[in-house]
Amino acid sequence: MAAVDITFRIGGEAGQGVESGGAGFAKALARGGYHVVGTPDYYERIRGGHNFFTIRASDEPVYAVGESVDVLIAMDSESLARHVSKLVPQSAIVLDEETSVPEGALDGYGGVVARLPLLKIATDHGAPVMVNTGALAAAAQLVGFDLEFIIGVIADNFGRKGSEVVDANRKVAQDVARVAQQRYGQVIEPGLAAREQPAQAVLDCNRAFAMGAVMAGCKFAAGYPMTPWSSVLEYLAGHADAYGMVVKHAEDEIAAINMVVGASHAGVRALTGSSGGGFDLMVEGLSLAASIEVPLVVYLAQRPGPATGLSTRTAQGDLMMAIYSSHGEWPRFVLAPHTAEEFWASAGRAFNLAERYQTLVIVLADDYASTTVVSRPAALFDYDSLVFDRGKLLTREDVEALEGPYLRFRVTDDGVSPRLPPGNGPKSVYLASSNLHDEDGHITEDPDVTVRVAELRKRKAARMLAEMEGPRRFGPESADVTFLAWGSSYGPVREAMERVNAQGGSANLFQFVDLWPLPVDKVRAALDGARRLVCVETNASGQLAHLLQAEMGIVAERLLRYDGRPLTARFIVEHLEA
Amino acid sequence: MATVKDFGNSIRPTWCPGCGDYGIWNALKRAFAASGYEPDEIMMVTGIGCGSKMNDYMHISGLHTLHGRTLAVATGFKLANPGMKVVCVHGDGDGYGEGGNHFLHTVRRNIGLVDIIENNHVYGLTRGQYSPTSRPGFRTRTSPSGAIDAPMNPVALAIAEGATFVARSFALDLEQLSGLVVQALEHRGYALIDVMQPCVSFNRAMDYDWYRSRVYKVEDEGHDPSDRLAAMAKAFEYPGGENRIPTGILYRREDVPSYEEQVTAIQREPLVDQPLHVRQSDDYQALVQAFV
Numbered sequence: 001m002a003a004v005d006i007t008f009r010i011g012g013e014a015g016q017g018v019e020s021g022g023a024g025f026a027k028a029l030a031r032g033g034y035h036v037v038g039t040p041d042y043y044e045r046i047r048g049g050h051n052f053f054t055i056r057a058s059d060e061p062v063y064a065v066g067e068s069v070d071v072l073i074a075m076d077s078e079s080l081a082r083h084v085s086k087l088v089p090q091s092a093i094v095l096d097e098e099t100s101v102p103e104g105a106l107d108g109y110g111g112v113v114a115r116l117p118l119l120k121i122a123t124d125h126g127a128p129v130m131v132n133t134g135a136l137a138a139a140a141q142l143v144g145f146d147l148e149f150i151i152g153v154i155a156d157n158f159g160r161k162g163s164e165v166v167d168a169n170r171k172v173a174q175d176v177a178r179v180a181q182q183r184y185g186q187v188i189e190p191g192l193a194a195r196e197q198p199a200q201a202v203l204d205c206n207r208a209f210a211m212g213a214v215m216a217g218c219k220f221a222a223g224y225p226m227t228p229w230s231s232v233l234e235y236l237a238g239h240a241d242a243y244g245m246v247v248k249h250a251e252d253e254i255a256a257i258n259m260v261v262g263a264s265h266a267g268v269r270a271l272t273g274s275s276g277g278g279f280d281l282m283v284e285g286l287s288l289a290a291s292i293e294v295p296l297v298v299y300l301a302q303r304p305g306p307a308t309g310l311s312t313r314t315a316q317g318d319l320m321m322a323i324y325s326s327h328g329e330w331p332r333f334v335l336a337p338h339t340a341e342e343f344w345a346s347a348g349r350a351f352n353l354a355e356r357y358q359t360l361v362i363v364l365a366d367d368y369a370s371t372t373v374v375s376r377p378a379a380l381f382d383y384d385s386l387v388f389d390r391g392k393l394l395t396r397e398d399v400e401a402l403e404g405p406y407l408r409f410r411v412t413d414d415g416v417s418p419r420l421p422p423g424n425g426p427k428s429v430y431l432a433s434s435n436l437h438d439e440d441g442h443i444t445e446d447p448d449v450t451v452r453v454a455e456l457r458k459r460k461a462a463r464m465l466a467e468m469e470g471p472r473r474f475g476p477e478s479a480d481v482t483f484l485a486w487g488s489s490y491g492p493v494r495e496a497m498e499r500v501n502a503q504g505g506s507a508n509l510f511q512f513v514d515l516w517p518l519p520v521d522k523v524r525a526a527l528d529g530a531r532r533l534v535c536v537e538t539n540a541s542g543q544l545a546h547l548l549q550a551e552m553g554i555v556a557e558r559l560l561r562y563d564g565r566p567l568t569a570r571f572i573v574e575h576l577e578a
Numbered sequence: 579m580a581t582v583k584d585f586g587n588s589i590r591p592t593w594c595p596g597c598g599d600y601g602i603w604n605a606l607k608r609a610f611a612a613s614g615y616e617p618d619e620i621m622m623v624t625g626i627g628c629g630s631k632m633n634d635y636m637h638i639s640g641l642h643t644l645h646g647r648t649l650a651v652a653t654g655f656k657l658a659n660p661g662m663k664v665v666c667v668h669g670d671g672d673g674y675g676e677g678g679n680h681f682l683h684t685v686r687r688n689i690g691l692v693d694i695i696e697n698n699h700v701y702g703l704t705r706g707q708y709s710p711t712s713r714p715g716f717r718t719r720t721s722p723s724g725a726i727d728a729p730m731n732p733v734a735l736a737i738a739e740g741a742t743f744v745a746r747s748f749a750l751d752l753e754q755l756s757g758l759v760v761q762a763l764e765h766r767g768y769a770l771i772d773v774m775q776p777c778v779s780f781n782r783a784m785d786y787d788w789y790r791s792r793v794y795k796v797e798d799e800g801h802d803p804s805d806r807l808a809a810m811a812k813a814f815e816y817p818g819g820e821n822r823i824p825t826g827i828l829y830r831r832e833d834v835p836s837y838e839e840q841v842t843a844i845q846r847e848p849l850v851d852q853p854l855h856v857r858q859s860d861d862y863q864a865l866v867q868a869f870v
Contacts, residue, residue: 220849258650263657285647382863426618429638431633433642443631
């Protein structure tokens with residue numbers, strides 16, 4: 001059991017810096033030696049509307065945020081109205097002394113209400129915007145957390161603006177902490193005394209994936225902004241010049257996917273991604289890659305649809321789309337990483353698979369994974385551990401050593417034709433066509449060639465299947481309840497599993513990472529003997545459950561959440577009992 | 579050095595006898611040879627349509643893509659391998675209809691693509707429907723009462739969008755068209771050549787004689803291609819008026835940097851010539867530190 005497990009919630013209006021403050025606070029807590037997970041909750045608007053950011057810190061690894069709150073940092077009065085009911089008995093509220101308290105909002109609340117001159121102190125030191133620093137410093141004081149970690153993060157974030165900004169923030173933090181100490185002391189016990197802990201990275205899965213892509217040698221990316229995928233594109237754009245990448249914000253997703261196909265055909269590692277409707281627009285381009293057999297990596301960050309749906313909320317509603325979108329029959333990979341380090345590693349793995357099989361690899365995320373920051377040991381993101389496999393990529397010398405002509409689309413036993421990009425000498429002259437084509441690339445409608453190409457794709461698919469790993473087990477080998485999950489459900493389901501087991505029940509979890517081609521034999525072996533299968537997903541129909549039933553005849557109960565909000569362990573445990 | 583013949587192959591085109599595509603086909607091969615390129619030095623990107631099968635009928639590096647996506651695929655290819663000359667060949671439906679948005683944005687980027695539009699004012703491969711450049715009143719299977727849409731003016735649009743090389747030619751004028759392609763290949767940035775082309779099967783009203791009696795060369799009338807307003811006036815002669823179609827270079831300037839000249843990662847060498855990792859391993863490992 002964890003010795004300390006504290007949840008903070010920062011609430012305020014959009015534009016008040018709730019998300020950046022929350023992310024900085026999470027990083028500070030990780031530097032102080034705690035495991036953290038932090039998730040934003042926000043509306044589709046830039047100003048106004050209520051946003052909040054929830055951070056959980058513990059001395060044990062944490063997988064998901066919970067429902068109850070220990071420290072509420074209320075940047076406005078609406079935060080009180082919304083979140084006071086979530087506070088546990090021994091808890092605290094950080095509040096500016098000038099913030100009005102809605103009538104009755106604190107009735108029955110028995111914790112400490114720390115009303116502090118946050119705005120006044122910030123203004124005295126030069127800028128009201130530093131009220132956020134003051135609020136975080138107050139929270140730190142109430143839980144006994146060393147202020148220096150917070151000041152350190154501020155120094156890293158604002159150091160570029162000069163030491164004056166950092167010094168002013170430091171003074172605000174120290175003054176607020178002093179007042180809070182005098183008036184309230186430390187409220188939460190045990191608190192967050194600094195711990196020794198190996199260095200931890202605090203990041204969301206989008207940035208983990210994007211960093212992995214840079215490390216994997218991604219050379220070209222194109223995309224169009226759309227929540228929640230945009231931060232991948234932004235990260236790549238931000239590192240393009242320094243790491244030798246061309247990153248193009250295209251006119252639309254259709255252009256993006258086709259640019260990536262063009263760049264990949266030229267011979268470089270290339271990726272794109274999108275969400276919801278943006279991915280819809282890309283689907284035709286996927287089939288072009290299939291026809292001309294170029295590697296393609298597409299990051300699909302799901303959000304609730306249809307159409308614009310809930311643009312800042314979460315869902316796992318696009319598994320079927322990831323697997324089946326596009327006309328024609330051709331093989332692809334669909335991977336659903338479940339932790340930040342898996343997202344990081346999946347970028348390199350996706351490029352390797354895409355090049356080895358000259359096909360599409362879709363990496364699935366969802367808004368929850370895309371926006372939730374987690375602390376993971378920095379050592380897990382080890383560049384030296386990466387393997388780079390470019391598959392059957394030929395050089396000019398390879399091809400010039402051939403006695404006969406080079407056939408780009410040569411029919412092979414393993415379904416993959418050795419690839420020489422264009423521009424590599426006289427033998428590299430060939431046509432790559434979206435029409436059916438013969439081994440030399442020229443267009444044909446010959447029925448024998450049609451069959452031959454279909455069979456080539458089948459042979460490729462059979463070999464791709466062998467690459468797929470079965471679901472990963474967490475918890476005991478045998479259990480009364482076996483949870484099935486994919487993607488970001490992992491955290492809350494794993495925690496739910498541990499709760500069930502701690503309360504005398506017996507549960508385990510099989511996490512599906514390699515979703516397509518579905519490794520049916522490995523799945524069957526893993527689930528053999530399971531007594532009760534409960535598939536937990538954030539969608540309304542149970543898409544993994546459907547897949548298992550359709551492909552394997554496996555019938556699982558469906559425990560589904562589809563209100564656009566992330567799963568929690570409590571939600572799962574409550575619905576399991578019901 | 580490659581000759582015209584070296585750009586040919588043994589595949590017989592499936593175009594109708596008398597199709598304007600033959601003229602464009604010959605002009606391209608002639609221009610490539612005259613410019614001193616080898617077949618592996620040019621990437622010909624095409625879309626979907628009769629004329630987009632151009633690269634199937636040539637010995638040249640080719641990418642035969644999707645309808646309307648020609649410029650997008652070509653842009654990705656060019657940015658990855660700016661060492662190759664990238665020539666786009668596609669029809670008016672592909673370039674101006676399905677690919678209209680890509681056209682708008684490719685023009686303003688001034689990326690180094692030669693863009694040849696086989697503008698026959700009709701859909702050929704799908705057997706005769708009206709196109710974005712069709713004249714009002716044109717009766718086809720999808721406009722049985724006559725087209726209502728006003729025709730697009732791609733040349734005026736390109737000039738308005740900041741294009742740096744805007745030309746028009748006529749598929750039957752081998753001399754002019756091949757000469758324009760040679761100049762487009764030398765151009766710094768995006769070069770549009772809108773080629774007036776008869777479709778003998780589905781647009782019989784606009785036959786060879788129709789075009790021949792209307793086309794004229796702007797240089798014969800002392801047009802200054804560096805004068806943008808004069809170029810715009812030429813662009814508005816067709817479509818709009820029906821009696822005169824200006825051909826030749828309507829507008830050209832060489833003082834605007836191309837897109838690829840301004841992308842940091844490809845200043846020293848094309849992406850395709852760079853190793854998978856361009857920095858020391860410590861620099862990659864350092865990426866993690868930003869999150870610690």
